[in-house]
Amino acid sequence: MAKISFIGLGNMGLPMAQNLAKAGHEVTGFDALPAARDAAAEAGLKIGESNAQVAEVAEIVILMLPNGQIVKAVAEEVLSALPKGSLLIDCSTIDVSSAKDLHKMANSAGVLSLDAPVSGGVGGAAGGTLTFMVGGSQDAFEVGAPYFEIMGQKAVHCGNGGSGQSAKICNNMMLGISMIATCEAFAMAEKLGLSQSALFDVVSTSSGSCWSVNTYCPVPGVGPQSPADNDYKAGFAAALMLKDMDLSQQAAGSVDAATPLGEHATQLYKQMVDEGQGGADFSAIIHHLNKK
Numbered sequence: 001m002a003k004i005s006f007i008g009l010g011n012m013g014l015p016m017a018q019n020l021a022k023a024g025h026e027v028t029g030f031d032a033l034p035a036a037r038d039a040a041a042e043a044g045l046k047i048g049e050s051n052a053q054v055a056e057v058a059e060i061v062i063l064m065l066p067n068g069q070i071v072k073a074v075a076e077e078v079l080s081a082l083p084k085g086s087l088l089i090d091c092s093t094i095d096v097s098s099a100k101d102l103h104k105m106a107n108s109a110g111v112l113s114l115d116a117p118v119s120g121g122v123g124g125a126a127g128g129t130l131t132f133m134v135g136g137s138q139d140a141f142e143v144g145a146p147y148f149e150i151m152g153q154k155a156v157h158c159g160n161g162g163s164g165q166s167a168k169i170c171n172n173m174m175l176g177i178s179m180i181a182t183c184e185a186f187a188m189a190e191k192l193g194l195s196q197s198a199l200f201d202v203v204s205t206s207s208g209s210c211w212s213v214n215t216y217c218p219v220p221g222v223g224p225q226s227p228a229d230n231d232y233k234a235g236f237a238a239a240l241m242l243k244d245m246d247l248s249q250q251a252a253g254s255v256d257a258a259t260p261l262g263e264h265a266t267q268l269y270k271q272m273v274d275e276g277q278g279g280a281d282f283s284a285i286i287h288h289l290n291k292k
């Protein structure tokens with residue numbers, strides 16, 4: 001059984017750490033926020049004294065933190081304490097450039113590293129059904145794979161350092177755009193006098209079908225259960241979608257990629273968040289479009 005330290009015990013990190021502990025690993029957690037440490041301790045997780053202290057005793061350190069700046073700051077604390085040959089896995093969603101920096105920092109410290117952002121949200125974290133998109137060396141991936149298996153249902157090795165984050169933002173940019181396309185069509189159908197369930201029946205088995213229609217339809221009472229059926233309670237909050245859309249635009253700018261729809265979709269989610277709807281599910285953007 002491995003000695004694993006888990007840093008960042010928020011909505012995602014705590015259930016992921018708990019699943020590793022349940023599988024029999026020796027897991028020690030840490031979070032900068034006392035309330036998060038208390039909640040984790042109450043949930044039965046062993047809590048350490050600092051980011052550096054939990055790294056000292058670990059074979060594997062997993063990070064689940066808010067952004068690239070924090071990830072790099074925590075990595076600095078952790079890498080000076082981690083034994084050589086151990087593995088650092090960053091599961092946070094961060095910018096590609098910080099992810100690449102992290103691999104360089106780990107390499108200089110003689111530590112293996114993986115960027116491994118996830119898809120699946122809080123439900124996937126609790127249920128151990130996340131999908132991991134992983135960047136880093138084959139050696140590092142082989143060491144990390146058994147732990148991805150516990151926390152998730154699938155881990156795809158996407159390529160060198162940074163490719164996990166690249167895959168994540170490409171996927172989420174597509175999702176952000178396709179949700180708006182779906183909302184536009186359903187809102188227009190209503191104005192045309194077309195029943196939304198008829199539109200669902202057609203589109204879900206036609207060329208317009210996509211995850212936003214088939215699995216996560218933004219209209220209440222249409223298709224399988226989705227946040228729309230629960231008053232648009234997130235789900236995947238619009239503020240998190242905006243974070244990922246912003247990361248996609250940052251990455252697009254860095255390589256001069258043309259993403260005109262990505263850019264426009266980012267603006268629409270920003271308007272929704274600026275109107276105070278950042279806590280709602282991102283599919284509630286249908287209300288924003290309906291208002292126009």
Ligand code: NAD
Pocket residue numbers: 007008009010011012013030031032033036051064065066067070074091092093094118119120121122235236237240243
């Ligand atoms: P969260 O805010 O609930 O958790 C982050 C935790 O990191 C907090 O408890 C915070 O106190 C802690 N933290 C911040 N700075 C720290 C530091 N210097 N040292 C130690 N701990 C520190 O966020 P979350 O929803 O758990 O998301 C975590 C990551 O996962 C983010 O990058 C997010 O984009 C990504 N993600 C979230 C979801 C989701 O549905 N929530 C889905 C996929 C990916």
